[in-house]
Every structure is written in C-alpha cells, then in structure tokens.
Amino acid sequence: MSEEFIREVDEDLRQKQLTGLWQKYGSYLIAFLVGIVIFVAGNVTLKNYNESQYAEVAEQYGKVQADVTANQLDQALKDIEAISGTDVEGYKILIGFKAADIHMQKGETEKAVVALDELSSAAGVEKVYRDLARLKAAMIAMDTATYDETKARLAPLTIEGNSWKYMAKELLAMAALTAGHGEEAKNLLTELEQDLEAPDDVKTRAKDFKSVIQ
Template sequence: MSEESLFREVDEEIRREQLKALWDRFGTYIVAACVAVILGVAAFKGWQYWQHRQALEAGQAYLAAVQLAEQGNAEAASAAFAKLAESGDSGYATLARLQEAAFLASKGETDKAVAIFDEVAAQEGTTPVLANLARVRAGLLLVDSAPVEELRNRVGDLDVEGNPWRNEAREVLALGAYRASDLETADKLFNEILADPRAPFGLRQRAQIMLALIAPKIGGQSAGASGEETASDEDAAAGDAASQ
C-alpha cells in the first residue's frame, strides 16, 4: 500500500468516526426534524384540500340560492343567502350578504339593508371592488332621505379615474343634488355619466331621462338631453334609479 493510499484510508476512517459521533449525538434530533417536515407538508396539503372543499361547497350553495331567486322563491332565496353569509369570510359569504341586503331593500326594509351594506363595506377582508359596491348600493338607498353631504361622504371618493364604480357614484351624487334642487350639479354629473363610454347602458339611459327632466328647469335644453326620451313622473324616474 502506498503512503498516499494509507493517508486516504486513515482520512476516511476519521470521517466515518466523526459522522458516527455526530449521529450518536444528534441522530434523534435529525430524525425528529425530518418527521416534523413531513408532518408539516402533510398538514399544509390537508389544509389546502379543506379550503378547496369549503370554497366548492360555498359556491354550490350560492348558485342554489341564486336559482331560488330566479325561480321567484324570494323567501327561500333570502334564507339561503343569510345562511351562507354566516358561514365565514369567504367571497361567497360576502356576495351572499350583498344579496341578503338587496332582498331586504326590495321589501322596503331600507335601514336593515343599509346596515348590511355598511357592514360589508367596513368588514376587514372584503375586496375593494365589493366594498365599494356596497357603499354605492347603500348610497342609492339613501338618496331620498340622506343629506347631500352624507352622500358625498359615502361615495364622493369613488368618483375618480379608474374606479370601476365611478359612474354609479356619480349617479348617487347626481340624484342627491337633484333632490336638493341643486340642478346645475345634477345636470353636470348626469352629463358626465352620459359622456363616459364605460358607463353601463342602463345607467346612461337613466341619466338621459334625468337630463330630460332637468332641462326645462334650468332655462333650456340640457347639453345631454336629446329630447327623444321623456318622463311624465319625476319621482318615478329617480326612484327607479335608486332601486337599481
């Protein structure tokens, strides 16, 4: 055996002894750490599966409630939405609360509906899109009773470029101004809705109706009123917008 081979064998023997000493000393901890990692991965996978199942069940429950509503079974749909709303903080639970509030509003229980919309808007975890939708819906319910300043505090900051609910917020503010006899402000806001190609078709139609109502009162034809669409009942037109 050469001197080099001898040194190599001695070196390997020393390494084996060192590894054995380390294993004797820390082997139990190493095994425990490996087991902990395996259990942690298993627990995480189990949690992911549970979340998936919960989301799937919530989605099915929401669709079932929507079908009840579409079939005209309003009471059963409301009960289903209320039950789903209590199930947790998932997106479906938030949607269910919005539907529950809309049902209450349709029955004339405005205060309860507004309270739910306000809770959804303020709830931690509600996405900005749904929170702002809740704010707009509450504002629409309050246009007949709330002061303009309150409406402005509720939705005024949504009337900004890039906000998906900008035109709906404009409608709340415009209706509030109209009710307060601030016709110039109402005319301006309704015209902004009409001029925005991103405004939903139904919203633009309502703006056109309101502009036709405003035009004679401000001493001439409003910039957005074509005269083709008129309304014989002003309160009906404004009330229709508030019910959307």
C-alpha cells in the same frame, strides 16, 4: 298672473320632469347593479363549486338560495348569519349582497343599507366590490337620506379611475337636483357630457337631466 304663481308652476313642471327621468333611468341603473351582482355570483359559484375546499360553504349558501326561493326569508337570514364569518374567497361578497336583497324583500331598507355598509368596509374584499356595495347602499337610501349623507357615500366613487365613476356621478347629480342643489347637479352633469371616455348613453342621460335645470 303673478310672477310667483308662474314660478310655482315652473317648479312643479321641472319636478315632474325630474321624477319622470328618474322613473325612466332609475330602473335601468338598478337593473345594471343587479346584473353585476348576478355576474359576480355566477362566476364565484362556478369557480368555487369546482374546488373541493369550498364545498361546505357552497352547500350552506345553497340552503340560503333555497330558503329565498321558498320565501322563507327569516330562515335565509339565519342561514346567512351562520356563514357570515367565512373567509372563503368570493362568498363574503355573495353573502353581503344577498343579505341586503333579503332585507329589501322584507321591506327593511335600513337593514339592507347596513348590510351593504358592512360589505363596503369588509377586509379581504376587492375594492371594486366594496365600491359596488357603497353605490347600491346610496341608491337604496336615496329617498330617505339627506343630500350630505348621499354625497358622503358617493363622492369617493366619482374620482378618476374608479370603476363606478359614471354611475356614481349620475346618482349624485340626481340627489343634488332632488335636494335643490341645481348648480352642483349641473356641474356634475356637464362633467359627464364633456368626458370623452364616457359612454354615449351616459352622455345622453346627462343631457336629459340638465334640461330640467334652469
């Protein structure tokens, strides 16, 4: 049995392990992101419905929600466009994430990423939400983007003090592994494992992903 054949089998097994890990943990990360957005949406909506000056935008946003529920996605996007220029606090965040979600439901991945990119650079939006939009855009685009593109999106989020540091490092490590940059992935995962402040589940995932790197 040749060394080349053994190497190919080895590589195939590692790729299957990586795919399995992504299937296991990718859904967790996506669910976490969705949960954060729903939490933000709930807080903003409750706050704004209780203040009369938000009533008009709240009503228009309610139409968007109703359109989505009725599966009238094109109409929902038109309704979003009608209020996309609003300066009402909080709704710019909701509109950006909702537009991306609708495009994803329509199978329009590139448009979803564009909507999130616009939110990530929007004026008047708190940094934590702009960074969340950047993170979600990177996750959506991971299957089609180059590693350099993914890195450009995520690297600013991996710095100390960023709210999304751990998740950004995990995603960047996954992208590095997929692109064949094993050493870079290993360094990121080692940082996660050795970070004293990292949650235990983050350290566990980092250890699992490291196990597929030679």
